[in-house]
Structure formats: structure tokens, C-alpha cells
Amino acid sequence: MQSAQGLGARSLDGICVVAGALLATNIRFGEYLQGRPDGTHVTLALAIALVLFPAFGLYESWRGRPVWRLLRQVFIAWLAVQACGLVVMFSLHRAELISRLWFAYWTVMSGGALILVRLVVYSTLRKIRHAGLNLRNVAIVGDGEHCRELVENVDGTPDNGFRVAVVFNVRDGGKSLGVLVPIHNNFPEFVAHVRRDGVQEIWLALPLSEEETIQRVVDEFRYDLVNVRFIPDVQSVALFAGGVIDLIGAPAINLIASPVPTRSLVPKEVFDRLFAFAALVALLPAFIAISIAVKLSSKGPVFFRQYRKGADGRVFRIYKFRSMRQHGEQTGVVTQATRRDPRITQVGSFLRRTSLDELPQFINVLRGEMSVVGPRPHAIEHDELYRKVIDNYIHRYRIKPGITGWAQVNGFRGETDRVEKMEKRVEHDLYYIKNWSFMLDLRIVLATIVKGFVSRNAY
Template sequence: MHSVQGLGPRSLDGFCVVSGALLATNIRFGEYVQGRPDGPHVMLALAIALMLFPAFGLYESWRGRPVWRLFRQVFLAWLAVQACGLLVIFSLHRADLISRLWFAYWTAISAGALVLVRVVAYSILGKVRHAGLNLRNVAIVGGGQHCCDVVAKIGATPDTGFRVAVVLNVRDVGKDLGLRALTYTSFSEFIKHVRREGVQEIWLALPLSEERTIQRVVDEFQYELVNVRFIPDVQSVALFEGGVIDLIGAPAINLIASPVSARSLAPKEEFDRLFAFVALVTLLPVFLAIAVAVKISSKGPVFFRQDRKGADGRVFRIYKFRTMRQHDEKAGVVTQATRRDPRITQVGAFLRRTSLDELPQFINVLRGEMSVVGPRPHAIEHDEVYRKLVDGYIHRYRIKPGITGWAQINGFRGETDRVDKMQKRVEHDLYYIRNWSFMLDIRIVILTVIKGFIGRQAY
């Protein structure tokens, strides 16, 4: 939002607080006067809101910042107001005059109104900015692909209220970046243009190694009312685009760390447990039929158990239906199944081809060791080999392994008899981790059901 420091936004918030209380009163008490909450409590909350809302940053400019964070601040600020109001009421021994149901109605209605006002305001501002109005000019200092990406993002999101006015190309000076914006290669000419046009935003789209350029810009504008912001290019050193996090109260950039937070994975965890429980109950007759077939096909146990690595490298025991005849292998050696492998039974060949041998892994999902969707876990012996041969291999274990995954529905399943096959599988696994979303999981599950269970690579 542009500047919301004036009287208008504060008045709207006050209107939301008071009107929410009146509407809650009408819902709770109707036309009855007796038992209605007193006006002083509403006025007290209004006064507290006018004092606390600025402290929560509700009247600062949110231009270019995520809208959902503003909505979160609105909720927190309003809850803080209500908590302070209750504290005062209890201190004055007037809590018996307040209806708890009315208070709940008021809190919910006013919270919704406070958010709705901002939704409408952002919608109007978005349309205004799409029309080319209320835009703030930005000067970009950078070069290479990162600079082009920043310029492209600004152009693709006009509703944020920024427009690229000029670019200083400090890298690949002789190369045309192909940008529509006015581009300089001379620092002094760039500075003159910024001051002549009154540009108030300078964004440094530079790698961490460009310390001298960063310091030069800061020194040039440290005594002027110009916002200088640093958008670091960490792609050359960062494995994932983890962004900036708060670490012991200080900003930190993830260079090698999981890009998916534990909080973001909470819906995935709930989905996994529920899906696994339903699958185990629903498929119980299938489990029993397969167990009988495996037992009849050859001597040995129904289940095949093997140690695999899970999230953060924790070892767990995976379950599968046994598809091979019992055989001996050298210690520390696990031989992959190959086409027409004599160790595979006829029932086992069918189970592998249809991936039905993987069904017992829903037990691992229910136990929290695996996920429905994720990178497929490999034998620990294979991990030790491929982690040295394939770039980024070990980072597949930043999240829980899955029964199915992005690599599997794209055809990379079964035997990996060449390193390039494993490299492709890992590339798909890392793509999944970088771009994870709950909807991507749902898509993979659906595609697995449609085409993923049967494949030529599985044997």
C-alpha cells in the first residue's frame, strides 16, 4: 500500500472496530437493552487500537511486500488490542458486565472488517497501478542473469507499484542485457540520471563478491533520502532458493539447507497419515491376496525388509512384498534387479511391473518414516556410491522419501545401470524439493494412479 500514514486509514479502522461492536450487539442482544455491553469498553478498545496498530506496522507502506503478512499483522494487532482491553476490564472488576458471546462476535466481525478494508484497498491500488499510475521508479545496479531476472519480476508484477527507470550494468559491460529500460555502463552517468530524475529506490542486484560496488553506491547516497536495497545473487553458491530467514534474531541466507520449512510440511504430514490409514484399510483384501501369492510362489517371508535412509539421513527399515527368491550376497553389496533377473519369481515380476510390491510402504508412511510423495529411497550401499558420483545426490534426503515421486511419474524408475540415469532421477528429485507444494503432491498422486504404476522400466 502507498503511504497509509494519514487520518483516512485510521478512521476506517476505527469505523471497523465500532461497527463490529454494534453489529455484534445486534446479533447477540437484538432489541433488548438489559445486559448489553457498555460503550466505555468499546471506546477503550478503540483508543488502544489507535495506539497499538501503528506499533504493528499497519500504517507503513507495504509496497512490494507480501499481502498475507499484512493480514497476519492485522489479526495479531487486533488480538493484542482485545487482550489489553480485557486486562483493563478485569483490573477494574467490570468483567461481569461483558457478555463472552458478544465479545467473541465482536472480535470475529471486526477482524474480518479490518482485513476486508485492506483487501478492497489493495484491489483498487492494483487496478490503478496496472493502469500505470501510483508507480515508484526504481534504479537497478547489477548485471548478468540475476539482474535480468529482477527486472523481469518487476515488469511481471505491476500491482506491487514499482517500475524500472534505469539500469547500471556493472558486469559484462560490453554485452547488451536486452532490457527495455535505459541502461548505463558509466557509474557517474548513472548517478547523474538518478539525481536528475529524482529516483528514490536503488536496488543492488549483485553477487556477494561485489562488495566494492555495494559500498560505492552506499557511500554515494548515504546523506540523501534514497532507499538503497540489496537483492543478493546467491544462485552461484546456494543449492536451493531458501531466501532470508530469521536466525537468533538476525537475518540469515540459506546457502545449503532445506528450502521447505517444518511448518510448511505440516499439511503434508497430516495428508500422509490420513492417506496411508485409508489405503491400508481399503486395500486390506489386496494385501492378503498378495501375501498368499508371495508365500506360495517361493520359500521365504512375505515381506522384504531393508535399511534405507530417511529425512536428514535417519535410517529406517523399509517394507516391501518379497519379489525374489532367497539368495545370499556379499556383505555391503546390494545387486540391483535387472531385466529377466533369474532371482525374481513370476509373482514378483508382476508385483514389480505394477508397483504393487511397494504397497507395504504405507506402513512406513503411517509410522512417519516415509511420505506418500517424495524422492524414492535407495539401498544404503547405493547411497554411498552415488553420493560421490552424482551432484546433489545427498540432498534428496532433505525431506522424507516417498512411495512415488516426480522422477517416477516422469519415467525415471527401475534399474539405474548408468550414472546418467541416476543423475536424471536426482535432477527430478531436486526439482520437486525446490518447487514443492501441496498441490504438486496431489498432482503426482493422481498421475501415479493414472500412469505411474505400470512402466517399462520396472522389472
């Protein structure tokens, strides 16, 4: 059955590739012309697709996989096919005979067809599964909140293709999971239920300490045609959501590590540099005017420089417009500005209320030391203080600090004269890191622009 489905999927993909090429030829040349090298190129692309599409996992089961990930694989696989085809055509010295416009039409049309077919199939499967058909029975072994959440996630998303048939509660006397499925506390009864009902999957929703239970289940079903999967409960020990990564060829679960993969930060890096460059160019007149005002307000340099911690604790020098009169402080001591602070000049007071003193930090962004959006950096002396009294404070530096951030658009900026204020700021910063996305960055930037930079807490 699966081989027939795979053959059908491959045939459908072949039709999409050829149909897209024919349509591109009709649009580009008005008709299909005999003798053009397009036929050779299309045949070559079909052969390459037969090899690369399975390698990219396009014919593996979609069950339990998000549709966006599948479509991304299709897009990348088709581009890889076209790239390989071009390389071969160049090697055969036939590339100069191919119309670039035709090739672009073909790439877009066939790629669109490959994606559209999968969207239609996915939508059809979703409707079928919502009707209670084409579902794979799952038995879950677990206990407590993690087990209950897993059952609820499966029941709440039938379009993923799974149905919870039975649960084995590893804690005696506990039928208190609050789920509407059969629950066993006796292991032999659970095993009999799994085999009697033809359950196809067993998921071990257990903490890492339940090694004995894990081994017991694996030993029991070693010779059954049942998939046994381990979905570890790491919530009690993991700071961020424990993602699985490939580490020197072995799977590893992140317990304390940045939840944002480096490759995911590429769009953020590009956006930061472009935004910072545009801001520095657009705000050049304001920079000149503020620089003159600062210079006339009191003796001293235009810019205030201070060491801060960046991503992974790397120290850098941050830039601000100077808002205070020059003064001396004891080594290792940084006194926060307070309301009616005599050190602040009149010009500096205006700059701090409007956050215009932060504008030179676009230079730090352009240099790659900061980001447009991220946790606000604090003086190193304050870091050393708060990391000892606020849980997980130091993990704010898992990513680059920012000019604005989730805490700031939610009102947590300015003086932190009480530990509770800093705790709230840290709470918002960690929420940002856990839930980071490029769209969240754009939302924060827009909120900063809409709400303005003015704050009654800044002085």
C-alpha cells in the same frame, strides 16, 4: 501525508471492528440491547487492536509485498486481538456473560471486513499503478542476467509500485542488458542522473564478490534521502533459491540448505499421518490377501526389510512385501532386479508391476520415517555409488523420502541400469524440492491414482 494515511487506515479498521460487533449483535439478539457487556468487550478489542495491529506490520507500506502475505498478517493479527480480549475478560470474571455465538459472529464478520477493505484498497492501487501513477522510481546497480531479470520483474509487475528509472552497468562497455531504460557505465553520470531525477530507491543487484562497488555506492549516497537495498546475486553459488532467514538475531542467506522451512512442512506431516492411517485401514483386506499369497509363493518372511536413508541422511528400515526368493549377496552389494530376474517369484512379479509391494511403506509413513510424496529412497549402497557420480544427488535427502514422487508420475521409476536414467530421476527430485508446495503434493497423489501404479519399467 503518511501519518494521515496511517490515521485513516486505523480509523477504517476501528469502523470494521465496531460494525462487525453491531451486526453480530443484530443477528444474534435481533437488536442492540443496553446493559450487555458486549460494549466493554468491543472497546477493549479496539484498544488492543491499536497496539497489536502496528506490531504486526499492518500499517507498513504494501509496496513490493504480495497481497496474500498481507491478508495472512491481518488474519493472524485479528485472531491475536480476540485472544487477548478473551484473556482480559476472563481475568475480570466477565467472560461468562458473553455469548459464544455472538463472539463467533463478531470474529468472522469483523475479520472479513478487515480483509475485504484491504482487498478493495489493494485492487484500487493496482489499477492506479497500471495507469503509471503512484510508482516509486528505482535505480539498479548490477550486471548480467541477475540485473536483467530484476529489471524485467519490476517492469512486468507495475502493481508492486516500482518503476526502473536508470541502470548502472558495473562492466565497462556493456550496454547489452537488453532492457529499455537508460544505462550508464560511468559512475559520476549515474550519480548525477539519480539526484537529478529524484530517484528514491537504489537496488544493488550484485554478486557477493562486488564488495568494492557496494561500498562505493553506500559511501556516495550516505547523506542522501535514498533507500539503498542489497539484492545479492547468489544464483551461481546457491543450490536452491537463496532465502533469507533470521539466524540468532542476524539475517542469513541460505546457499546450501533445505529450501522448505520446517514450519511449512506441518500440513504435510499432518496429511501424511492421516493419509497413511486411512490407507492402512482401507487396505487391510488387501494386506491380508497379499501376505497369504507371498507366504505360499516361496519360503521366507512376508515382509522384506532393508535399510534406507531418510530426511537429513537418518537411516531407517523400510518395509515391502517380499517379491523375491531368499538369496544371499556379498556384503555391501545390492543387485537391482532386472527383466526376467530368476529371483523374482510369480506373485512377486505381479506385486512389483503394480507397485503393491510398496504398500507396507505406509507403516513407515505412520512412523514418521517417510512421506506419502517425496523422492524415492534407494538402497544405501546405491546412494554411496551415485553421490560420487551425479551432481547434487545427496540433496534428495533434504526432505523425507516418499512412496510416490514427481519423478515417478513423470515415468522415471523402475530399474536404473544407466547413469542417465538416475540423473533424470535426480533432476525431477530436485525440481520437486525446489518447488514444493502442499498443492503440488496433492497433484502428485492425484496423478498417481489417475495413472495407476502399473509401470512397464518395474520388474
